[in-house]
Amino acid sequence: MLELKITDGVLGVRPPVTKPHPGFYFQVGEERFRKLVDDHYEMIRNSDISFLFPIHDEDDFAAAKKHAADFLIQICGGPDYFAQTRGEPRMVGRHAPFRIDEAARRRWLEFYAKLLPELEKEGVSPEYIESFWNYLDIFSIWMINTPNH
Numbered sequence: 001m002l003e004l005k006i007t008d009g010v011l012g013v014r015p016p017v018t019k020p021h022p023g024f025y026f027q028v029g030e031e032r033f034r035k036l037v038d039d040h041y042e043m044i045r046n047s048d049i050s051f052l053f054p055i056h057d058e059d060d061f062a063a064a065k066k067h068a069a070d071f072l073i074q075i076c077g078g079p080d081y082f083a084q085t086r087g088e089p090r091m092v093g094r095h096a097p098f099r100i101d102e103a104a105r106r107r108w109l110e111f112y113a114k115l116l117p118e119l120e121k122e123g124v125s126p127e128y129i130e131s132f133w134n135y136l137d138i139f140s141i142w143m144i145n146t147p148n149h
Contacts, residue, residue, distance in 0.1 A: 022077030
């Protein structure tokens with residue numbers, strides 16, 4: 001059984017982050033990885049956090065999906081597509097224009113928590129999936145930039 005727990009995030013706290021095990025990317029493969037990110041964004045499109053994403057402009061929304069997939073592929077040990085097209089990640093700065101509170105972060109994570117068990121059914125190691133989850137869980141705390149309402 002996958003352990004996909006959400007750590008409590010606190011505004012201004014940046015816990016140490018461990019990158020996912022590179023085996024995650026290599027077991028999932030690039031095509032399936034991009035589908036994971038695409039599915040995640042499609043869940044966001046119809047959610048209460050859709051206002052944080054460019055859902056009303058299909059080109060911008062597609063670009064956001066691509067950038068997210070490129071970043072996560074690179075973080076997981078795959079090709080450095082993000083660096084090639086966008087430069088240094090600097091994710092805290094890139095997310096600064098968006099009002100991200102702990103509740104929005106949790107919703108974002110909940111969508112991944114619904115999608116990741118499918119990978120286990122497809123033969124991806126639970127340990128690798130958990131290493132990816134643990135990265136998302138902790139690093140997403142860094143993106144919180146707005147107090148909860």
